[in-house]
Amino acid sequence: MARNGVHVRVVYDRTATIKRRLESGATGFERRACRELGDAMREALLPGARGGHHYARLPRRSSAPGESPQYQFGPLLRSVRTVKGTSAGHSVVVSDKTAPWMEFGTRHMAPRPFIRPAIHAVSPRLEHIARAEIDLGR
Amino acid sequence: MSIGLTPLAIYEFIDARLRSDSTLMGMVGNDGGRLREGVLPVGATLPGIVFTLDNPTDNVLPGQIIVWTRVELTVRVIGVEPSYVPLAPIASRLFTLLHGSAGTATDGTVLAVTRLYPLLYSTDENGQDFRHLGGVYEILAQ
Numbered sequence: 001m002a003r004n005g006v007h008v009r010v011v012y013d014r015t016a017t018i019k020r021r022l023e024s025g026a027t028g029f030e031r032r033a034c035r036e037l038g039d040a041m042r043e044a045l046l047p048g049a050r051g052g053h054h055y056a057r058l059p060r061r062s063s064a065p066g067e068s069p070q071y072q073f074g075p076l077l078r079s080v081r082t083v084k085g086t087s088a089g090h091s092v093v094v095s096d097k098t099a100p101w102m103e104f105g106t107r108h109m110a111p112r113p114f115i116r117p118a119i120h121a122v123s124p125r126l127e128h129i130a131r132a133e134i135d136l137g138r
Numbered sequence: 139m140s141i142g143l144t145p146l147a148i149y150e151f152i153d154a155r156l157r158s159d160s161t162l163m164g165m166v167g168n169d170g171g172r173l174r175e176g177v178l179p180v181g182a183t184l185p186g187i188v189f190t191l192d193n194p195t196d197n198v199l200p201g202q203i204i205v206w207t208r209v210e211l212t213v214r215v216i217g218v219e220p221s222y223v224p225l226a227p228i229a230s231r232l233f234t235l236l237h238g239s240a241g242t243a244t245d246g247t248v249l250a251v252t253r254l255y256p257l258l259y260s261t262d263e264n265g266q267d268f269r270h271l272g273g274v275y276e277i278l279a280q
Contacts, residue, residue: 065176065190066192100257100261100270101259101261104214104257104259104270104274105177105188105190105212106177106261106263107177107186107188107261107263107268108177108178108263109177110176110177110190111190111192113192113193116192116210117193120193120195
C-alpha cells in the first residue's frame with residue numbers, strides 16, 4: 001500500500017563535533033582543575049611567614065594551629081602530584097605520610113590545613129575552567 | 139546572640155552535645171581530659187576525642203547581611219589500639235550524635251550539621267602508632 005505524506009528526517013551534522021568537544025572539554029577540565037588544585041596546595045606549602053614556635057632544629061618558624069604547614073625540608077610539598085588513573089580521571093595525590101597529620105591533626109598537634117583551603121580557593125573557578133576547556137575543544 | 143559569634147556558638151553546641159551524652163562519655167570516660175577542642179593534653183588517657191573548627195566562611199548577601207556562617211568540624215576519636223575496630227563504636231556514636239543535628243547555644247543557633255566525609259588515618263609518634271577515626275562535618279550556624 002502506498003503511504004502518503006511527507007517524512008522529514010532531521011540530521012544535525014554537528015552532533016559528532018559537539019560530542020567530541022564535550023569529551024575533550026571534560027578531560028581537559030579534570031586535568032586543569034587538578035593542576036590548579038595541586039598548584040594551590042604547593043603554594044600553601046611554600047616558605048613564608050608563620051606564627052608558631054621557632055624550634056632550634058628547624059630552619060624556619062613553624063606554623064601555628066590553623067595555618068598551612070611551614071616549609072622546613074620540603075618532603076610534603078614535593079609529594080603533591082597530579083596523576084592520571086587508568087580508568088578514573090585525573091586526581092591530586094599527596095603521598096607524604098604527614099599529609100593527614102597536618103590536615104586533620106595528631107594527638108597533640110592541632111590541624112595545619114592546606115588541602116581544604118586549596119579546594120576552597122579553586123572551587124569558585126571550576127565553572128570558568130570547564131567553559132574554557134570546552135571552548136578550547138572547538 | 140550575635141551573628142559575629144557563630145563559631146563560638148558552634149563550639150558551645152558541639153561541646154555540650156558530646157559532653158551531655160552519657161553513652162559517649164561512658165565509652166571514653168568522663169575525667170575532663172578525654173574530650174577536647176584542639177588537642178589532647180599531654181598524658182591524657184586514651185581513647186580520647188578531639189574536635190576542631192576549621193575554615194569558617196560567611197555567606198554574605200548584598201548589603202553586607204550575613205545569612206549564616208559555615209564551619210568545618212573535624213572530630214575524631216584517638217586510640218593507641220593496634221586496629222581501628224575498638225574505636226568504631228565511639229566513632230559511630232559521634233556520627234549518631236552529630237549528623238543531622240541542630241540546636242541552640244548561648245551565642246547562636248546551629249542550623250544544620252552534615253557529615254562531608256569520614257576520616258581514618260594513623261600517626262606514629264616516637265615509634266608508637268595512634269589510630270584516628272571520625273569525620274569532617276559541615277556546620278551552618280547563625
